[in-house]
Amino acid sequence: MPDAPSHSLARHRELIETALRRAVEFDADCPATLAEAIRYSLLAPGKRLRPLLALLAAEACGGSAAAAVPAAVAVEMIHAYSLVHDDLPAMDDDDLRRGRPTCHKQFDEATAILTGDALQSLAFEVLATGVAPADRAARCCAELARAAGPCALVGGQADDLAAEFRPIGLERLQSIHRRKTGALFRAALRLGAIAAGASAAQVEALTLFGERLGHAFQIVDDLLDVAGNQDDVGKRLKKDRGRGKATYPELLGLEESRRRALALIAEGCAALESFGPRAAPLCELAEFVGRRTC
Amino acid sequence: MPDAPSHSLARHRELIETALRRAVEFDADCPATLAEAIRYSLLAPGKRLRPLLALLAAEACGGSAAAAVPAAVAVEMIHAYSLVHDDLPAMDDDDLRRGRPTCHKQFDEATAILTGDALQSLAFEVLATGVAPADRAARCCAELARAAGPCALVGGQADDLAAEFRPIGLERLQSIHRRKTGALFRAALRLGAIAAGASAAQVEALTLFGERLGHAFQIVDDLLDVAGNQDDVGKRLKKDRGRGKATYPELLGLEESRRRALALIAEGCAALESFGPRAAPLCELAEFVGRRTC
Numbered sequence: 001m002p003d004a005p006s007h008s009l010a011r012h013r014e015l016i017e018t019a020l021r022r023a024v025e026f027d028a029d030c031p032a033t034l035a036e037a038i039r040y041s042l043l044a045p046g047k048r049l050r051p052l053l054a055l056l057a058a059e060a061c062g063g064s065a066a067a068a069v070p071a072a073v074a075v076e077m078i079h080a081y082s083l084v085h086d087d088l089p090a091m092d093d094d095d096l097r098r099g100r101p102t103c104h105k106q107f108d109e110a111t112a113i114l115t116g117d118a119l120q121s122l123a124f125e126v127l128a129t130g131v132a133p134a135d136r137a138a139r140c141c142a143e144l145a146r147a148a149g150p151c152a153l154v155g156g157q158a159d160d161l162a163a164e165f166r167p168i169g170l171e172r173l174q175s176i177h178r179r180k181t182g183a184l185f186r187a188a189l190r191l192g193a194i195a196a197g198a199s200a201a202q203v204e205a206l207t208l209f210g211e212r213l214g215h216a217f218q219i220v221d222d223l224l225d226v227a228g229n230q231d232d233v234g235k236r237l238k239k240d241r242g243r244g245k246a247t248y249p250e251l252l253g254l255e256e257s258r259r260r261a262l263a264l265i266a267e268g269c270a271a272l273e274s275f276g277p278r279a280a281p282l283c284e285l286a287e288f289v290g291r292r293t294c
Numbered sequence: 295m296p297d298a299p300s301h302s303l304a305r306h307r308e309l310i311e312t313a314l315r316r317a318v319e320f321d322a323d324c325p326a327t328l329a330e331a332i333r334y335s336l337l338a339p340g341k342r343l344r345p346l347l348a349l350l351a352a353e354a355c356g357g358s359a360a361a362a363v364p365a366a367v368a369v370e371m372i373h374a375y376s377l378v379h380d381d382l383p384a385m386d387d388d389d390l391r392r393g394r395p396t397c398h399k400q401f402d403e404a405t406a407i408l409t410g411d412a413l414q415s416l417a418f419e420v421l422a423t424g425v426a427p428a429d430r431a432a433r434c435c436a437e438l439a440r441a442a443g444p445c446a447l448v449g450g451q452a453d454d455l456a457a458e459f460r461p462i463g464l465e466r467l468q469s470i471h472r473r474k475t476g477a478l479f480r481a482a483l484r485l486g487a488i489a490a491g492a493s494a495a496q497v498e499a500l501t502l503f504g505e506r507l508g509h510a511f512q513i514v515d516d517l518l519d520v521a522g523n524q525d526d527v528g529k530r531l532k533k534d535r536g537r538g539k540a541t542y543p544e545l546l547g548l549e550e551s552r553r554r555a556l557a558l559i560a561e562g563c564a565a566l567e568s569f570g571p572r573a574a575p576l577c578e579l580a581e582f583v584g585r586r587t588c
Contacts, residue, residue, distance in 0.1 A: 029445035029473060034452045038444060085411060090403035109384035113407065114452050117379060117414065118444035124418045125439035134429035138422050141435045145419035150332060150412035151323035158328045158408050179323060 008281060009052060012065055016051045017043075019069045020076060023126055037107045037115040038122075042080045044098045049217075050075040050184060052285060054192030057206050060272065060279045063196025070130025071140060071191035074123040078148050079184060081119035084112050086157060120148065131195045140191050147187035156180025165244035173246050177218040178211075185214030205271050212268030213286050219261040220292050222247040223254065265290045302575060303346060306359055310345045311337075313363045314370060317420055331401045331409040332416075336374045338392045343511075344369040344478060346579060348486030351500050354566065354573045357490025364424025365434060365485035368417040372442050373478060375413035378406050380451060414442065425489045434485050441481035450474025459538035467540050468509070475515075476508030499565050506562030507580050513555040514586050516541040517548065559584045 024042055026035045051072030058068035087094040087102040088109065095105050104112035124141055131137035146152060156179030163176065189210035193203045226249050248257040265286045272279035318336055320329045345366030352362035381388040381396040382403065389399050398406035418435055425431040440446060450473030457470065483504035487497045520543045542551040559580045566573035 026445055029469075030449045031444075031452045031456065033456070034444055034449060081411075085407055088407065090407060110455055111452070113379055113382065113384060114444075114448050116411070117375075117442075118448040120411065120414050121439045121443035121448065124435055125443060128432050128435035128439060131432075134432040137432040138425075138428040138435070141418055141422035141432070145415045145422060148411075149415035149419060150325075150328055150408075151320055154408050154412040154415065155324045155328060158325045158405070161404055162325065162327070175323075 009285075012052055012055045013048060015055065015065060015069055016048050016072055016076070019073045020051075023073050023077070023122065033107065033111060034114060034118065037103055037111045038118055040106060041084050041103050041115055042077060042119060044080075044100060046076075046098055048076065049285070049289070050079055050188040053185065053188040053210070053213075053282070054195075056282045056285065057189040057192030057198075058196035060206070060275050060282055061193050061196050061198035061202045062278065063193075063198070067131075067197075068192040068195045070126050071188070071195045073130075074127045074140070074144055075184060075188040075191060077119045077123035077126065078144065078153070081116040081123070082148075082153055082157070082184075084119070085116040088112060091157070091161065123148075127191075136194055136197070139194050143190055143194065144187055147183040152179045152183035156183070160245070163246065168246045170251050173248070173251065174215070177215065181218045181221075182211055182214030185217065186210035202275070205274065208271040209268040209282065209286070212264040212271070213289065216261040216264040216268070216286070217289050219248045219257050219264070220289060222249055223257055223261070224292065227254070262290050303579075306346055306349050307342060309349065309359060309363055310342050310366055310370070313367045314345075317367050317371070317416065327401065327405060328408060328412065331397055331405045332412055334400060335378050335397050335409055336371060336413060338374075338394060340370075340392055342370065343579070343583070344373055344482040347479065347482040347504070347507075347576070348489075350576045350579065351483040351486030351492075352490035354500070354569050354576055355487050355490050355492035355496045356572065357487075357492070361425075361491075362486040362489045364420050365482070365489045367424070368421045368434070368438055369478060369482040369485060371413045371417035371420065372438065372447070375410040375417070376442075376447055376451070376478075378413070379410040382406060385451070385455065417442075421485075430488055430491070433488050437484055437488065438481055441477040446473045446477035450477070454539070457540065462540045464545050467542070467545065471509065471512040472505075475512045476505055479508030479511065480504035496569070499568065502565040503562040503576065503580070506558040506565070507583065510555040510558040510562070510580070511583050513542045513551050513558070514583060516543055517551055517555070518586065521548070556584050 020042055024035070024039050054068045054072040054075055055065040058071075059065055083097060084103045086092050087097055088104055094102050096102065100106070102112070103115055107115070123144065127140045127144060128137050131140050148154065156176050159176045160180055163172065186207055187210075189206040190203055193206050198206070225247065248260070252260065268286055269279075269283040272282060314336055318329070318333050348362045348366040348369055349359040352365075353359055377391060378397045380386050381391055382398055388396050390396065394400070396406070397409055401409070417438065421434045421438060422431050425434050442448065450470050453470050454474055457466065480501055481504075483500040484497055487500050492500070519541065542554070546554065562580055563577040566576060
């Protein structure tokens with residue numbers, strides 16, 4: 001897997017890691033094991049792709065990365081919570097995540113359920129208290145709630161589970177991924193833009209970019225599941241096939257899947273043309289996502 | 295169990311039931327089974343105590359019940375989600391809730407996990423889009439997120455599970471219930487007041503009322519668990535003892551528990567004196583909670 005794009009994102013990553021650590025400092029009302037499980041799940045080494053998108057979206061709109069830090073933390077919290085719950089025995093039943101035991105393996109099932117629940121609450125607390133002024137905070141909460149809700153993230157996971165061991169077509173696969181993965185990519189970009197006071201046109205362009213990137217990301221994820229190296233990817237591979245899940249390579253073939261992912265990334269970047277050079281870091285990040293397939 | 299106080303709350307109940315039903319109408323992006331499970335869990339017959347508190351708090355502050363409807367729906371959604379997750383096999387492992395099979399029994403475990411997750415997202419969506427103006431919406435989101443988070447509701451549940459089959463004292467029991475039950479009672483009143491534009495002094499008085507009422511409610515719940523009739527209460531009884539959980543009657547005796555509950559309710563009502571007759575419905579509701587012990 002090639003390195004992430006860079007030097008230029010070191011400051012953004014530092015902003016994100018510092019804010020994530022601060023967001024999970026609790027007083028004595030939070031039980032010690034729960035606090036540990038929340039930190040274990042949120043602070044696990046990760047690409048921080050969604051928070052990076054939030055910060056870069058803010059900058060693409062002419063705002064500061066700092067304005068979008070609460071948005072960045074909130075989307076990573078929702079992402080982390082969804083991984084913890086998806087890994088549960090009653091769901092995808094996974095033992096390995098980001099190269100370490102999953103939350104319910106490291107702690108126990110009850111703690112993992114509560115950890116996910118707490119991370120979701122925390123996401124809204126961070127947004128509601130961290131984004132300013134209040135109209136942007138309320139709008140960010142509404143956007144994130146929709147992206148996390150039953151018509152998006154949660155609905156996508158429910159349909160993903162229901163589709164196991166059943167033949168589904170490309171349209172159905174795309175509908176699942178649009179909700180399970182795409183909605184949060186889209187929200188990361190929209191929240192970053194909204195927190196930075198973006199115009200409606202800017203938010204719309206970033207939405208299109210986010211939808212294309214989210215779709216490409218999922219294709220690449222399927223490709224890695226088939227062709228990747230477990231140590232690099234940090235989770236159990238070939239698991240989609242093992243659970244009878246449809247994948248892009250299976251429906252389209254390896255070459256066509258790669259071609260589609262790259263075409264989607266190109267489309268997404270084209271939508272940002274009017275932003276000029278301020279959108280370059282977003283496109284570099286998108287191209288990094290595409291290069292993971294090589 | 296005596297009837298709820300009344301005729302005078304029929305309009306409030308109607309407002310709540312209508313708003314709850316409307317809040318769980320989904321488009322085709324929400325899978326049908328998930329939508330059904332969400333409605334099953336949220337629209338199950340219930341006392342609607344928390345939403346009633348939100349509406350009555352708004353009116354006690356001189357606002358309209360309508361202004362607090364999103365707050366009422368949001369607190370009931372958080373309550374419903376916490377019941378669905380608490381009932382899971384890895385948590386309290388309950389089969390019966392509100393006189394019907396629990397969500398994971400009626401559907402399956404994965405659906406129950408996702409139903410709780412979705413209800414939490416929906417609570418924040420309803421608040422963020424329904425409360426106006428935006429500064430009140432953002433403040434309500436922050437308050438509810440804290441009440442639902444790892445230092446309150448989720449932390450209380452984690453400590454409650456950890457306390458099974460271990461002797462705990464009164465202080466520890468109260469700390470668990472303050473977070474597991476009290477925080478959401480408190481939030482219901484605060485959110486209703488904030489949504490209606492209450493003054494800081496009004497919010498503080500309602501907070502004290504909510505804390506006392508939440509505490510009294512939990513004592514009464516323990517008393518019903520020991521002395522109630524399962525058909526009236528609608529859930530499996532004697533379960534606390536069966537799981538080795540400490541209860542107020544066990545630590546204080548039946549009579550002293552009853553006395554404490556009534557004293558707490560009197561204290562709570564006294565805190566609302568400055569509201570005059572506008573707070574009478576809140577006190578009637580609190581006294582109804584106390585009468586459930588008889």
